[in-house]
Amino acid sequence: MKVEIKTGDPRSLKLLELNARYMRHEQYQQLVNNLRRDEALTSTPFVWHDVTTGDRIVLSGNHRTKASIEAGIEEITWLETSDPLTESQRLAIQISHNSIAGEDDLSILKTLYEKIDDLDLRQYAGIDDATLELLADLDSPSLGEANLSFQTLAIVFLPDDLKEAQDVLRDALALASSSDAVWVAALRQYDQTMAALDLASKSHDVTNVATAFGLILESFKDHASELVDGWYDRDTGEPKHHGMAPLLTLFHTDAVPTKAAAVVEKALQQAVARGDVPAEHRYKALEQWAQTYLDTPA
Incomplete structure (x- = not known):
């Protein structure tokens, strides 16, 4: 894919009509405030230039583009491709840019965040309340385990x-x-x-x-x-x-035919009713049967 760096008015770009990525109101307002402060968009959206219609469609960075307009920024920079892309290719790019992201190491994040000594800049960092609570609860001395070598295996069953x-x-x-x-x-x-x-x-x-x-x-x-x-x-x-x-491990199966199970169930009910086995330990009937068999001469 051929990619170029372009600069222009964010209002000239076409935003997606259907975007799976959402941003909470307070997060979006923080983004707008940051852009007003910077007077520039400091991260680049990805745009597809449809040469047949002339439209420049934002595949990734819709919120940043919209926030830059709301912040009154006249000119932004973006990455652009004019390659012919099918709808499926455009959707795949849109979804991948939204879904493939890294995760923060909380211990490192806490160290970096605490180095910011200006309250306004801490707000500018945009860490949400939930993350702040995690950082507040983080016990640095207990993080020695983070240096252990381990592998995580996640299994999902459809x-x-x-x-x-x-x-x-x-x-x-x-x-x-x-x-x-x-x-x-x-x-x-x-x-x-x-x-x-x-x-x-x-x-x-x-x-x-x-x-x-x-x-x-x-x-x-x-x-x-x-x-x-x-x-x-x-x-x-x-x-x-x-x-x-x-x-x-005894019967080499975890299920029996229902006809056989019905016979066993009736026998167990009778054994419990007679008081031969306790209701809470019905397996005792199996032990009694086995012992009777062992006591019978071959």
Whole structure:
């Protein structure tokens, strides 16, 4: 894309009719006040010059352009392209300029902000009340953790696969909790996760990360019963700890046919009614059945 620097009257530019980016009233007024003080626009909008109509359309920087007009600025500078752009290309540029942005390191932001010794200039900085509250609550001595090396893995499940993903993750959490899990993962496990995603992607020839992660969850579900070793000692036949054991590791499934489930439910209701098992611990019926089976000669 060929880009040029242009200077002209902001009133000659055409603003977007539909703009997803919004600015709160107090933020916009602060922007207008800053421009009045500077008597210039100190950041550049991005403009598309439609050579067929002659219109110069602001794809990015609509609020700055509008605020410069309200501040009485006669001339601003902007970046401009005259390349032929489709509507989709223009929309993609508009959205990307609005959505792709960095984030502030609060500890550094606090250090920089506190170096401003003029109250008017602090107001000029334009930090909103919510951020100011975060800076006020920031405890500098506790920021040593910020120097630790870590990776953040964010996983978003779209509605189509939400229920299945929730079911699998519930099983994963239940199995982990019965194996004395530590909920802070080592950094090396991030690399293992990335390697697993790469392996799943290559094995099934997929490039979508969500699909690859789904394959990993399916593989886990297929082999989750192997985690019986987390609570059961195969050599002694005794439990390894006094926590809870997921039924999935016993029955190799987390669901049974409804016909069979109905029989089990009626039996459990009868066992509770007779007082054979407490209502709050219905699993005791399973233990009694198993013990009866073990006591019966082969």
